[in-house]
Amino acid sequence: MEVSNYWYFLSGLTLLSALMVVLSKNPIHSVLYLVFTFFCISGHYVLLNAQFLMAVNIIVYAGAIMVLFLFVIMMFDLKKNIPDSKTNLTKLAGTVVAGSVLVILVAAFRTIQYPTPDESTFNPNNGMVENLGKVLYSEYLLPFELVTVLFFVAMVGSVMLGKREVGDRNF
Structure with a gap:
């Protein structure tokens, strides 16, 4: 295939x-x-x-x-929690909206010019984890470390917000 x-x-x-x-x-x-x-x-x-x-x-x-x-x-x-059945007006409105979106999408896809891929610049190792790691730890090291610090601060903040006070006995 x-x-x-x-x-x-x-x-x-x-x-x-x-x-x-x-x-x-x-x-x-x-x-x-x-x-x-x-x-x-x-x-x-x-x-x-x-x-x-x-x-x-x-x-x-x-x-x-x-x-x-x-x-x-x-x-x-x-x-x-079974919801009430929808009225015919609601079903008709949903069908009209879905049909309109379908017509818009078909019209948009008909006008798109898709570029043909260039086989001379194709690199079979593009999506590999090794290449991603090299780029992440060389070119984007500072943003990567800043995001890890941000996640750590968010984790500490969520623990502090969720922590119950010692004197608070209300459950």
């Missing part, structure tokens, strides 16, 4: 699973479809030779955040 065939296959799977996220009646199924969507997007990262982004996408989004969403949804009592 050629790379473009893989791209079309993954794009179809991504669009289908993203559509199922929206159309699924069960919120747990929606979260599982979203996890599958993230895996498909990770496949796109592999096709773009960005293995680091693929690994981060799987670990952070498909792993941590979706598990958190799944636990929050499972903690809700969804049988009690």
Whole structure:
């Protein structure tokens, strides 16, 4: 299979699973479809030779955040909180807005001129972690260290805000 065939296959799977996220009646199924969507997007990262982004996408989004969403949804009592069904006017308005957005997107994509990639400047090691680390620790060392200090200060601040006073016995 050629790379473009893989791209079309993954794009179809991504669009289908993203559509199922929206159309699924069960919120747990929606979260599982979203996890599958993230895996498909990770496949796109592999096709773009960005293995680091693929690994981060799987670990952070498909792993941590979706598990958190799944636990929050499972903690809700969804049988009690069933929303009232939408009126026909609301459904009609949603259909009109979605159709308008679709027409605008199709018109915008028809006018775009896509550049053809230059094969002479292609570097197969662009998305590798080693190259990212070299750039991060050479050219962007100061901003990287400033961000780590900022995260540390934010972590200490959140601990201090969340810390209960010793004399406060109110729970």
